[in-house]
Structure formats: structure tokens, C-alpha cells
Amino acid sequence: MRGCGLKVAMVLGAVVVLVAAVVVVVAYTRGSVKTPGCTVALPGDGATAYTFTPEQMNNAATISAVGTKMGLPAHAATVALATALQESKLRNLEGGDRDSVGLFQQRPSQGWGTIAQLRDPVYAATEFYEKLEKLPNWETLPITVAAQAVQRSGVPDAYAQWEPQGRAMAAAFNGQFPAALTCRNLTLAAPADVAGAATAELGTAGLSGPHPAAQGWTYATWLVGRAEALGVDKVSFAGRTWTAESGAWADDAAAGQDLSLHQTAAAQVSE
Numbered sequence: 706m707r708g709c710g711l712k713v714a715m716v717l718g719a720v721v722v723l724v725a726a727v728v729v730v731v732a733y734t735r736g737s738v739k740t741p742g743c744t745v746a747l748p749g750d751g752a753t754a755y756t757f758t759p760e761q762m763n764n765a766a767t768i769s770a771v772g773t774k775m776g777l778p779a780h781a782a783t784v785a786l787a788t789a790l791q792e793s794k795l796r797n798l799e800g801g802d803r804d805s806v807g808l809f810q811q812r813p814s815q816g817w818g819t820i821a822q823l824r825d826p827v828y829a830a831t832e833f834y835e836k837l838e839k840l841p842n843w844e845t846l847p848i849t850v851a852a853q854a855v856q857r858s859g860v861p862d863a864y865a866q867w868e869p870q871g872r873a874m875a876a877a878f879n880g881q882f883p884a885a886l887t888c889r890n891l892t893l894a895a896p897a898d899v900a901g902a903a904t905a906e907l908g909t910a911g912l913s914g915p916h917p918a919a920q921g922w923t924y925a926t927w928l929v930g931r932a933e934a935l936g937v938d939k940v941s942f943a944g945r946t947w948t949a950e951s952g953a954w955a956d957d958a959a960a961g962q963d964l965s966l967h968q969t970a971a972a973q974v975s976e
Contacts, residue, residue: 744756766906768782770907788809811833827905849868883945893933896968896969899966906927938969
């Protein structure tokens, strides 16, 4: 009898697991489970679009913004983003090969800085760009060649595979294409210091107000990329508005031409 009871319990357990699995599949099929994501899609780029996690896009926004603050062209951001994609998949890693750390897997033992410094995305990106700028004719070097010259990786050609993604993100974050970045199904953090983050990354706290088109879209795209971390739930510029609720940009005559933003009152999950 004990063996029979054990068999019944095992069958019931299997049924419960199967039912749970079916519920999950049905939930995804019906769209009740929504995956967070940020997508870059450039006009005229056919059906090509690149989707990343909000964490990855948050880090990409910071990397590109630091290049903007330093007065560097989009090409520099392309090199940096392709490098970070290869080294860390745009995640701020606590460790890596030997003493490598952070977005670029820079090594304290190689003079890049302390572990604490290299875990700071602004510091890490700044260090990368400063070394990139020292390369002769870096502006004309192929992406993978420039990245390898800075990183000195054991796999020198690996950066090339990330060039399309890096180039698309760099174009969006440098304001070359309006509304090229969307983020959806975000879990918004409590409102953070947008002005402080903008000053550290973009070199200005003056985001709201009128801007030339490219600059305005640079700021607006950065806000969308950093929305989850900064608690931003609405961004408007040039007659278009992105909301965390919709996860998309839409024409909005009431928004006006100036850049404006809104932060959620408290941490929340976008539906």
C-alpha cells in the first residue's frame, strides 16, 4: 500500500507540473505575459531591427551619452558599443577573465583603474574613449580594428560581428533618426535624479525645452533608453510622444516641439 501511495503522489506531482507548464504556455500565447525589451529600428533599414533587454539598452545609452559629452562622432559610439557587446553583452559584470570587470571587461592590473571605478559605466566609457582617441586615424579604422587596438583581445576579429547592432544604436542615440528607439513592458524604478544623470553622462542638465532636431532626439532617445532606471514614463519631442504604458512613439499635436519628460510618482510595472 505504501508503494501504491507513492506512485499516486508521483503521478499527481507530474500532473501539477504539467498543468503549470500549460498555464505558462497559454499565458504567453494570449499575451498576458509581456517580455520587457528595447528595440532600435532605423528608417530605410528594411526589416532590420535589434532588440535588447532594458538593462542592456540602459548601459548602451550611458556609453553613447559619454561619447556625446566628449564631443565625439557617432563612429566612436559604434566602436564602443560593439566592444561592450562583445566583452560583456552590455552588462556591467562584477568579474570576468582574470581580473576583468565591467562593461568593457577592463583590467585593473593593466592600468584601467580600480574595480570600483571600472564598475562605474561613466568612468569605464570615458576610459575607453580616451584610449580610442589616442589611436592614429581612429576615425577611419574598421570598427573591429579600432576596438582591438584599444582592448588587445585574444580574439581580435570578434568585434566585427557586433558592428551592425552598434552602428544602429549609435545612430539612434546620436539623434540621426527620430523616434528610432522604443522600450516596452518596463519595470520602472522610483524617480531618480535625471538632471544629475544627464550632467554626468551628457554633460548638461538642460534637457527640457527647445533644441535643434539632432540634439533633441539625442536627449529624447537617451531618456527612453534610461527610462527604466530613472523612472521616466513619458518623453515628448517634435510633436511625438513615447510612453512607458504604450511602449511606442506616437504623433502628438498637443506635445509641441519642445522636449519634455515626466517621471512616475513611484516604482511601477508598465502593462
